[in-house]
Amino acid sequence: MSRQYLLGFDLGSSSVKASLVDADSGKCVASAFYPDTEAPILAVRSGWAEQEPEAWWQYAKQALLKVMADSGADGEDIRAIGISYQMHGLVCIGKDRKPLRPAIIWCDSRAVPYGERAFSAIGKEKCLAHLLGSPGNFTAAKLAWVKDQEPEVFDRIDKIMLPGDYLALRLSGEAGTTVGGLSEGMLWDFKERQPAQFLMDYYGFGSSLLPDLVPTFGLQAEVSAQAAAELGLKAGTPIAYRAGDQPNNALSLGVLQPGEVAATAGTSGVVYGVLGEVRYDPLSRVNTFAHVNYTKDLDRLGVLLCINGTGILNAWMRRNVAAEGTSYAEMNAMAAQVPVGSEGLSIIPFGNGAERVLGNRETACSIHGLNFTRHGKAHLMRAAQEGIVFSFCYGMEVMQGMGMDIRRIHAGRANMFLSPVFASALATTSGATIHLLETDGSVGAAKGAGIGCGIYKDSSEAFQTLRQLDVVEPDEADIPAYAEAYSRWKEKLTEVMKE
Numbered sequence: 001m002s003r004q005y006l007l008g009f010d011l012g013s014s015s016v017k018a019s020l021v022d023a024d025s026g027k028c029v030a031s032a033f034y035p036d037t038e039a040p041i042l043a044v045r046s047g048w049a050e051q052e053p054e055a056w057w058q059y060a061k062q063a064l065l066k067v068m069a070d071s072g073a074d075g076e077d078i079r080a081i082g083i084s085y086q087m088h089g090l091v092c093i094g095k096d097r098k099p100l101r102p103a104i105i106w107c108d109s110r111a112v113p114y115g116e117r118a119f120s121a122i123g124k125e126k127c128l129a130h131l132l133g134s135p136g137n138f139t140a141a142k143l144a145w146v147k148d149q150e151p152e153v154f155d156r157i158d159k160i161m162l163p164g165d166y167l168a169l170r171l172s173g174e175a176g177t178t179v180g181g182l183s184e185g186m187l188w189d190f191k192e193r194q195p196a197q198f199l200m201d202y203y204g205f206g207s208s209l210l211p212d213l214v215p216t217f218g219l220q221a222e223v224s225a226q227a228a229a230e231l232g233l234k235a236g237t238p239i240a241y242r243a244g245d246q247p248n249n250a251l252s253l254g255v256l257q258p259g260e261v262a263a264t265a266g267t268s269g270v271v272y273g274v275l276g277e278v279r280y281d282p283l284s285r286v287n288t289f290a291h292v293n294y295t296k297d298l299d300r301l302g303v304l305l306c307i308n309g310t311g312i313l314n315a316w317m318r319r320n321v322a323a324e325g326t327s328y329a330e331m332n333a334m335a336a337q338v339p340v341g342s343e344g345l346s347i348i349p350f351g352n353g354a355e356r357v358l359g360n361r362e363t364a365c366s367i368h369g370l371n372f373t374r375h376g377k378a379h380l381m382r383a384a385q386e387g388i389v390f391s392f393c394y395g396m397e398v399m400q401g402m403g404m405d406i407r408r409i410h411a412g413r414a415n416m417f418l419s420p421v422f423a424s425a426l427a428t429t430s431g432a433t434i435h436l437l438e439t440d441g442s443v444g445a446a447k448g449a450g451i452g453c454g455i456y457k458d459s460s461e462a463f464q465t466l467r468q469l470d471v472v473e474p475d476e477a478d479i480p481a482y483a484e485a486y487s488r489w490k491e492k493l494t495e496v497m498k499e
Contacts, residue, residue, distance in 0.1 A: 118140075338378050348365060
């Protein structure tokens, strides 16, 4: 009897990863990513960030070839395909189903003025009530930039899509998108539960530019004969799941119900929590999208807090403060030698551009309370980690103000969560228990496809093999010290914001 597999792709800005999961055991049998070095991002001008969609396809193909070779699996045995992808991008497709220009990806900031003008012209109240946020710098605003700056390109657009939609297009030849995809582009009206026609009308976009809606879980399209021949897959294999990387990460960590929270702490940091009713932050300091289990009859919203200055600050400390050759593990050990609160040293970590949680202010990173006779490298390392923790907690207070009760945080044991200081500080300051799990975006996408094609009846069955690696509880003894340090940090942030 042949085995049955599930294939997942995770299309990031640095690489595309593919994973093959044994559908019966739930175990990943092979994973690979391509390219081996970070994929190039085209930055023709300051603030721009583009990638070639064709490159994503080639990366996916190379990653898949390696996975199939390493596993010895046959394309005939793949039951379904799932896709996770970098959010908020814009791919413009012509009638020939080919890209008309490079994709404008998530970290491109050129469209900010277009979103701000829409927010002002349409009105804050209407945007917040219907979109749950400002049009900002998301996909709709990026398309407005193309319409204004490249009208000859705009006039040739047949469909717009997100990066994951493009990968599905290449696999199937069919253009489609999900409600979650529209919501992350600010193109879904949560009040009317349909595409945001009022925003389309404001920008002058015809509704025909939007691909057909497909379910997040379920039959979205099938692998075409052309793609099957190119990739060694079986024609007709269903594409049965699609989601942005943060909603997919939450699914992979079992975060689906109101009050559940997922966190990541890589170069930037993300806290992603689930709301069970339509709410928004009146100051638009967090983003709200349709979660993977949102339906027209069930409100499941993903509230996304992003902190730009997270692991990038820790990496800066390693390059510029730590002795050459010092590892992150050694830095963590040094930080652990310093008392909670870093003996009065505070670091505001917002040194990686505008922070939405601060109202899109650029405050820069700053160090406060530095005493030349008391503080050394270890103090700086601990203060950096505590500053990142406090920025997470500051944003989580916004989420709590929206009605989210954060008592349990799910995270992968990776990046900053490898630091005992960071994990304990976050648990103790926030009061939440942290569950560190073994997770992977492409594996999550594969299991999402398993749900979509009916192999698994629900997410509980799909992720029953999810391994818990550690649990970090708040340290009761350290609560007063962290409360004092966090209060001091917020005072310094307030001072910085007034400057």
